[in-house]
Amino acid sequence: MKMRIKKVNIENFKGFNGSFILELSDGLNILVGNNEVGKSTILEAIHLALSGVINGNYLRNELSQYLFNNEVINKYLKNLKEGKDAILPHILIELYFDGEDSPQLAKLEGDDNIDRGKASGVSFKIEFDENYLPNMKN
Numbered sequence: 001m002k003m004r005i006k007k008v009n010i011e012n013f014k015g016f017n018g019s020f021i022l023e024l025s026d027g028l029n030i031l032v033g034n035n036e037v038g039k040s041t042i043l044e045a046i047h048l049a050l051s052g053v054i055n056g057n058y059l060r061n062e063l064s065q066y067l068f069n070n071e072v073i074n075k076y077l078k079n080l081k082e083g084k085d086a087i088l089p090h091i092l093i094e095l096y097f098d099g100e101d102s103p104q105l106a107k108l109e110g111d112d113n114i115d116r117g118k119a120s121g122v123s124f125k126i127e128f129d130e131n132y133l134p135n136m137k138n
Helices: 039-051 070-081
Strands: 003-011 019-023 091-099 119-126
Touching (some): 039 119
Antiparallel strands (some): 003 019
């Protein structure tokens, strides 16, 4: 089976503030840009979404605030301080696949993605588990 990544969506991961979408073409794709613009971070995000590994270790052993975009964290903290609605930061990495029809690709099909359309791929999200919220009993 031949499969390729056709699109990458990265939200709030390291240097990416908000949503960054990269459409890939068939064949060879080359990332070109100045230093510190996110080329390696794109590759790191793809690897993380596919393997759950970052810096050579499973994410559960490496999870820290440094994976989140600083601007998103600062906005959250500012809103908390000012008593405004403060939405907890999250990281989302979505990979959309394309390839020959196969049972394996069909197993990765769904519509719970940013496009809300039927697509094959994986979605990797780091977010607060609401099960840890304190019980709100009166």
